[in-house]
Amino acid sequence: MTAPNILQVESVAYDEAAGELILLDQTLLPNETRLLRLNSVEPIWEAIYALRVRGAPAIGIAAAYGLCAVLHAHSDQDVAGFRAAFGAVKERLASSRPTAVNLFWALDRMQGRLDGLVEAPVPALKRALLAEAHAIKAADMRMNRAIGEHALALLKPGDGLLTHCNAGQLATSKYGTATAPMYLGQERGYNFKVFADETRPLLQGARLTVFELSQAGIDVTLICDNMASMVMKNGWVQAVLVGCDRVAANGDAANKIGTSGVAILAKHYGIPFYVCAPTSTIDLACPDGAAIPIELRQPEEIRSMWYARPMAPEGVAAYNPAFDVTDHALITAIVTENGVARAPYTESLPPLVQP
Numbered sequence: 001m002t003a004p005n006i007l008q009v010e011s012v013a014y015d016e017a018a019g020e021l022i023l024l025d026q027t028l029l030p031n032e033t034r035l036l037r038l039n040s041v042e043p044i045w046e047a048i049y050a051l052r053v054r055g056a057p058a059i060g061i062a063a064a065y066g067l068c069a070v071l072h073a074h075s076d077q078d079v080a081g082f083r084a085a086f087g088a089v090k091e092r093l094a095s096s097r098p099t100a101v102n103l104f105w106a107l108d109r110m111q112g113r114l115d116g117l118v119e120a121p122v123p124a125l126k127r128a129l130l131a132e133a134h135a136i137k138a139a140d141m142r143m144n145r146a147i148g149e150h151a152l153a154l155l156k157p158g159d160g161l162l163t164h165c166n167a168g169q170l171a172t173s174k175y176g177t178a179t180a181p182m183y184l185g186q187e188r189g190y191n192f193k194v195f196a197d198e199t200r201p202l203l204q205g206a207r208l209t210v211f212e213l214s215q216a217g218i219d220v221t222l223i224c225d226n227m228a229s230m231v232m233k234n235g236w237v238q239a240v241l242v243g244c245d246r247v248a249a250n251g252d253a254a255n256k257i258g259t260s261g262v263a264i265l266a267k268h269y270g271i272p273f274y275v276c277a278p279t280s281t282i283d284l285a286c287p288d289g290a291a292i293p294i295e296l297r298q299p300e301e302i303r304s305m306w307y308a309r310p311m312a313p314e315g316v317a318a319y320n321p322a323f324d325v326t327d328h329a330l331i332t333a334i335v336t337e338n339g340v341a342r343a344p345y346t347e348s349l350p351p352l353v354q355p
């Protein structure tokens with residue numbers, strides 16, 4: 001059987017009849033397309049923690065549907081028990097990954113929907129929560145398309161673009177964020193030439209970004225992270241586009257480890273550096289990057305995980321932050337679904353977040 005085009009497979013879906021969260025297991029890509037069907041809290045927590053589903057918007061959507069899946073079989077007679085179970089599942093899923101604010105944004109939206117239905121019986125609560133999860137996913141699709149339009153207006157046909165990690169369709173409901181202008185440009189004959197950093201240590205660029213962009217027929221070239229400077233110096237990059245896990249009120253932006261280095265390089269070579277972020281990724285309650293929690297992951301991801309044999313002495317100390325913060329001074333603009341924010345971000349972001 002031939003493998004499906006990965007763009008035809010949804011990263012996150014929900015089977016209403018079975019009450020199951022369906023996840024495309026991204027840890028197996030690009031070699032295997034396997035769907036997971038989950039309906040209990042620990043496997044859903046593990047799927048988020050282990051990056052089977054990853055990317056800020058996809059994590060939020062998965063958590064919203066995850067709540068529905070876990071509560072699907074809950075007794076229709078026990079309202080107090082249903083609300084208590086909701087709280088427990090929400091708390092557990094919120095502990096899966098700390099940096100992407102979309103996870104907490106989506107869980108809080110689900111909580112708001114539940115809290116708004118004071119007298120409702122359990123079946124009505126289940127229906128309302130599922131409607132909210134569907135709305136979160138549908139809104140994500142609309143936001144990404146709008147980000148694509150705003151970002152495309154900043155680019156020219158034939159531009160060379162560089163991206164880091166995977167802020168693509170696999171990380172969202174559709175289009176991706178940083179990749180949305182690439183997909184729209186592809187539809188409109190822009191002939192972009194994309195360079196994708198492999199993105200050490202978990203290789204989201206190599207395994208995911210070049211996979212989905214090449215399946216879309218976009219001209220994409222894989223580079224190791226330490227080749228970005230060379231590619232920029234050669235004059236092959238006219239803009240850098242990255243996604244984001246959390247934007248602070250002052251415009252500091254946390255994204256996959258290595259992003260801030262790319263921004264420093266872009267500044268050096270005079271290349272615009274754009275952060276593509278739906279408003280679900282903007283956390284105005286977070287004053288600056290120092291207040292963004294940065295996830296630390298297992299040393300094995302650096303020492304041995306991707307190799308046939310370990311590539312570092314056994315037990316050697318390894319520091320493995322999953323994200324870094326790009327200083328707002330290095331960011332040319334933050335592209336949201338509601339428009340493009342430029343410095344000073346403390347003034348330009350609030351009207352876009354609450355238009």
Ligand code: MRU
Binds near residue numbers: 054057177204
């Ligand atoms: O650890 P990951 O793979 O979840 O990190 C993902 C990123 O850093 C993405 O760039 C970000 O979540 C934006 S996805 C539209």
